[in-house]
Amino acid sequence: MAPFRKFGVLFLLLCFVFTVQSVDRDNFKTCEQSSFCRRCRKVEAGKSPYQLLANTVSQNYSTLFAELFNKDTGVYYVLQLTALEENTFRLHINEKNPLKPRYEVEHALQGVPNQIKLTISEKTDDHTTVTNGPSKIVIYHTPLKIDSYFGDQLVISANARGLMRFEHLRTKVEKPTEGEEGAIVEEVISEYPGDGAESDPGAWEENFKSHHDSKPNGPEAIALDFSFPGAEFAYGIPQHADSFALKSTKGIDPYRLYNLDVFEYEVNERMALYGSIPVLYAHGKELTSGVFWHNAAETWVDIRSSTDNNVVESIVNFVSGGVKKPQVDAHFISESGVIDVFFLLGPSPLDTFRQYTLLTGVTPLPQLFTLGYHQCRWNYNDEQDVIDVNRNFDQYNISMDVMWLDIEYTDNKKYFTWDSRKFSKPLEMIENLTNVGRKLVVIIDPHIKRDNGYFIHNDATDNGYYVKHADGKDYEGWCWPGSSSYLDFFSPKIRDYFGDQYGLDKFHGTTNDVYIWNDMNEPSVFNGPEITMPKDLIHYGGWEHRDVHNINGLMFTSVTYDALIKRSQGTRRPFVLTRSHFAGSQRYAAVWTGDNAAEWSHLRISYPMCLSTAVAGMSFCGADIGGFFKNPDAELFTRWNQAGVWLPFFRQHAHIETKRREPWLFDDNTTRRVRDAIALRYSYLPLWYTLFREHEIKGYPVIRPLWAHYPAEFNSFAIDDxxxxxxxxxxxxxxxxxVTEVTVYFPGEGKDKWxxxxxxxxYSTPGNVRIPVNxxxxxxxxxxxxxxxxxxxxxxxxxxxxxxxxxxxxxxxxxxxxxxxxxxxxxxxxxxxxxxxxxxxxxxxxxxxxxxxxxxxxxxxxxxxxxxxxxxxxxxxxxxxxxxxxxxxxxxxxxxxxxxxxxxxxxxxxxxxxxxxxxxxx
CATH class of the missing domain: 2.60.40.1180 (Golgi alpha-mannosidase II)
Structure with a gap:
């Protein structure tokens, strides 16, 4: 849902005004407005001050240890390089003696990665070489550069351009100086000169619009560049409403990873959306590889290539036999944390995808009903409305598995309650569905209404369960209920408390046939900076929100997933849908592309968006059929249903101010076409179900780009329609x-027929073919x-x-x-x-x-x-x-x-x- 309050007629008028406008870019930062991004992006290439001290190199069974030294600042760091199973390495860099612990991501990995034997095969004053089966890594000491090889082929080079930056924690020292006309000003002095952080006015505190970020730890950014020799394109780092093949960011803003509630997002943009999965793949005709940047703070990613990802120029070089070796470069920049990155050395696309899911997990096999058709809108009015819609699916002979209820089913936006007037007999309503083999999904959001008559608010206040300001006071923001506070899901005690609320003995009026939708969990805060939570709030363990922001949604959905298992005493596989997501979220929830619009461009972008999440581990992806905002005409509605059949998650959903759009409300021919599309989906459920089980076993995406199976076909690399x-x-x-015809690319170069x-x-002619359509x-x-x-x-x-x-x-x-x-x-x-x-x-x-x-x-x-x-x-x-x-x-x-x-x-x-x-x- 979009972040605007609902208060009667005023709200409806606001909704009408806002639904005809596009995203307000002024609500969201650019790289230049994020001081850490600005600093790291200005690092001059080719002048890296980091060097590995050869005399400090040591080794245990699986890990190489060494010290790094920044010759500009005099700060020491510890480097660890660990060999993992299936052609994967882990690079970890932290300060040797930080003033305080730096945050290291928990919960994204599915456990401790399996380590294997690492061998130092060569060690000189200049470099150290380690091997792991067919893979090896050469660490050049001065300046630091880390080259990863598969066989004899260079796959990934880290810090090849010298853009690494690791801002050490420091004490803020203020020295009064005399300014113009005798005025006294405060000058911030660093005890470690040379990194230039103090010259940035946003290093120790930063303002954005009316919001102030106190930054008590000062500058603490990290950054590292990666080069992928031989790669033509890069993919991944969702969630963005952009092409599947990532575009060059030369001269423009980088891709941003910062979970945000972006109202009416625009397509073909690099702006951050609801999820952040910091895994990037690089693919060329000979090899696929990737990096997983294990960091949950705000992150920006620059992408460059030898052709700036100019598809036309790439094709010209390919056809002409140009000798210029292609290469993709990436530059990851995060606000805080440590450098913790996994090198995925492939060599095939499916190998690389599997290497990532071995780290972060797979989607557990879902119940079959979740792969059927889902019917949702904000909101079905009352129990009778739900019963009528359910009955009409049978009357019009349209298959359907799940009815959904949005926020209006609750008692004034108090979750785990029902509106006693509109939903007075929820168990009878649920039985009406289950009697014909259908289920119900209800929404549970993370914001808690600050109401003394609400038991969760009282419990959270009495027990200190809310996220807090630095002074220990409960944080108060604004969301659907009005004044709201937010439970700290990083606390085990609070996770247990909230999970208990899903129990049938607590959430009255529900059964084991009721499943859960976790929305607004970026978290969305209507009056917060960038419509989210301030970065200097404090979570369990003393960590600032800036450290853990992107993993907040995963923490929420993991609670829900575990609670549903407990609720059924382990007899039912849970189903959870989430909007916010991070690496590892696939272990708990499905995802969708968020609040799209009834426009052809949003239909078009749903495929590349879901392909991006699929290769990033989250196969269970879909888009709101018909568009969340605005009203689709019959043709768009038909085409969206036909396209949605072939995405793993298949749900229709719409904004409260849109016209009702159940399939039978269109003309008879449209109803027939939608019925046929849904029937086609159901006929292929055995295939979908088998693929999800094989995803769980092997880690392969359920939906895949063409180059996953045709890795040498250059013409397939940029195809995402x-x-x-x-x-x-x-x-x-x-x-x-x-349109009366479309272009279809048939891969296989004639070896496969379609x-x-x-x-x-x-169809046996390979390549692009014009196909008539009706x-x-x-x-x-x-x-x-x-x-x-x-x-x-x-x-x-x-x-x-x-x-x-x-x-x-x-x-x-x-x-x-x-x-x-x-x-x-x-x-x-x-x-x-x-x-x-x-x-x-x-x-x-x-x-x-x-x-x-x-x-x-x-x-x-x-x-x-x-x-x-x-x-x-x-x-x-x-x-x-x-x-x-x-x-x-x-x-x-x-x-x-x-x-x-x-x-x-x-x-x-x-x-x-x-x-x-x-x-x-x-």
């Missing part, structure tokens, strides 16, 4: 009005060499599909072979972690289709069976098929459609839990 679902489905949404999922028409569907293709499982029966919800039969769509490659996987379990519980599941390898050799258990010892009983097999471009003159199981063989009927060249094997009727083969008989 298409995506891959797994490695089998290629999607190109229609993101412009009134088949329209509706017509099975073959309003009924968007271009979606299945890759040759794949087997995709589907369920084709139209049901009201995923729960009703549980025992439905499967259809397998088999498309052979040039050798007539195809493969795929299928995962099945109870769709709700954690029992799959005790081996109660079916995981199948499907394989077609051109004549025999087989299903074999991948994990033969794991057992799960399913009532689902195989209803149909569709084989595209099957062998000629097939007369029948023979099904063979452990109980015998059966002859099956076949039918060949000459129009689309699809051979259909009807009703094999074998249980999906069995192993079987089907042989084609000529």
């Amino acid at each position: 298409q995506l891959l679902v797994g490695d089998a489905i290629l999607v190109r949404p229609v993101t412009e009005a009134s 088949y329209d999922i509706n017509t099975m028409e073959e 309003i009924d569907m968007i271009p979606v293709y299945q890759r040759s060499g794949t087997i995709v499982p589907r369920k084709m029966r139209n049901r009201r919800s995923s729960v009703a599909m549980k025992d439905d039969p499967y259809t397998l769509v088999v498309i052979g490659d040039n050798m007539k072979k195809a493969s795929g996987t299928l995962y099945i379990d109870d769709e709700t519980s954690f029992e799959y972690r005790q081996g109660k599941y079916i995981y199948l390898q499907l394989f077609f050799d051109g004549n025999v289709l087989s299903s074999k258990h991948i994990d033969k010892l794991n057992k799960f009983e399913t009532k689902s069976w195989l209803e149909r097999v569709n084989i595209v471009n099957a062998p000629q003159n097939v007369k029948s098929a023979k099904l063979v199981t452990k109980s015998g063989s059966t002859t099956l009927e076949v039918n060949f459609n000459p129009n689309n060249k699809v051979l259909t094997i009807r009703k094999p009727a074998v249980n999906m839990g069995e192993e079987w083969t089907i042989e084609l008989i000529r």
Whole structure:
């Protein structure tokens, strides 16, 4: 939601005014207005004062230790370089003797990374070389430079440009001096001259608009540059409403990572949004690598390249065979903390993505219903409204799994309560949903209404649970309830307290079929600096908010996730949606692209935004279908639903002042098209579910950029209006009005063929192809060499599909072979972690289709069976098929459609839990 108060008619008028305006940039800082960014960005390249002292190098099993010295300031630092599993290294630098501890991020990593043996293979006065399997790192001593290699190929070079900066903690010394006309002024003197921090007027205190930041620790910024030789483009560092391939920031503001509630954000911008995941990937034709900047403070990232990421110039060089070696450069700048960075050395895209998720975790397998269609708006008026909408989905034969309630269900914005007039019988309302296999999601925000009649406020006040000012007083800000305070979720005691409120004995009127939406958790503070919390507030442990800001949302959602497990006594997998997120948030919650608008540009940007979060570990991403602000026309609404089918999280949501937009409120043709789009989503739920399980196992994104599977195809590197679902489905949404054709890029350079999922028409010409489109569907293709499982029966919800039969769509490659996987379990519980599941390898050799258990010892009983097999471009003159199981063989009927060249094997009727083969008989 956008940060404006709701007070009757005045609020509605404000909403109307604001919904026709764009983002107010004056509310948010530029790099030049952030003193630490300004200082670090002005560091002169090629003059690094940092040097490693060779005589201090030592080693244990996995880690090299050494001291660094800043010759300009005389400050000493400790460097640690640790070898981790799967071609990953960790670089950690901190002051040797800081005046006080500097903040080091907790909670983002899923645990202590697995360390492996590190060997010092060479040590001279000039450099030290360490190795780890196929990887090695060369540390040059003076000036400090750290080169990472995979084999003999230089992958990442840190401080190659000499932009490292580590502002030591210092004591503020004030010396009175005589100014103009005898006036006495205070001059700040550093006991360590040479870093120039004191010359910056924002070093010790800083003002932005009417807000004052006291900065009691003074300047404490850190920065480090990274070069990626051979890389063409950089990706990642979400969340920004910008292209998937990061753009050069030469001469303009860097990308900013600072979780903010940005009202009506604009597209194609580098401004900070709701989430910050500081992982960056660099990709070239030969290798992919990345860096994970483990820091939760405000961060800015400059991106440069040998062509300034100019796509046209890159293509010209590529086509002309230019000898100029490409390179991407990045410069990370954070306000506080320590240098703690992980080098991800690939070498393939999927290797690199996995290396990151080994550090920060994966999305646990969600319940199947979460992958269905979600219906939301701010707000459904009352219980009868919810019941009517639920009934209409059945009346119009549209599948739906989840109804959502926004803030108006509460008693005056007091969370864990219900409006006693509008929602007087919530249990009956919930039962109305669950009786037809549907769920409810309600919103719980972090701001606490300062009301003496509100039990949470009283508990928080009495027990000191709120975030505080430096003087120990509770911080008070402004949010939806009006005057609000904010629980300190960094405290274990407070996390336990708040988690208990989700219990069925506390949150009355809820059941285990009610799930949670955590919004406004940047945190959003309407009257705060940049619409968030002041940086000099104090959290548990004495840390300033500036140190932990970007991880605040993760702390909130982790409490919710753990509470939902406790609520169900571990019998249900939780579902949580969050707006604010950080590295590691994927372990607890899904995410969406925030408060978008009903504009074609916002539909267009939803794919690159979700691709960015997916490669940054958070696959479970979607966008508000139809746009949160403004009103979509029928065409935009149709196209957005068709595109949303192919994002992992599929929810319609709208602002309180928009027109109602349930699918049946449009014309009959639009309703039909939306129904068809949602039905298509449900037919592919077996694929989505399998991919989420494989994400949990392997760490691969569920949705992927084309270059993830075609890493040498330069022409795919900048494409972000298409995506891959797994490695089998290629999607190109229609993101412009009134078009009759779109350009689709078919990767594979002719080795792969692509088949329209509706017509099975073959596309074998590689590269860009103009494809005719009509309003009924968007271009979606299945890759040759794949087997995709589907369920084709139209049901009201995923729960009703549980025992439905499967259809397998088999498309052979040039050798007539195809493969795929299928995962099945109870769709709700954690029992799959005790081996109660079916995981199948499907394989077609051109004549025999087989299903074999991948994990033969794991057992799960399913009532689902195989209803149909569709084989595209099957062998000629097939007369029948023979099904063979452990109980015998059966002859099956076949039918060949000459129009689309699809051979259909009807009703094999074998249980999906069995192993079987089907042989084609000529």
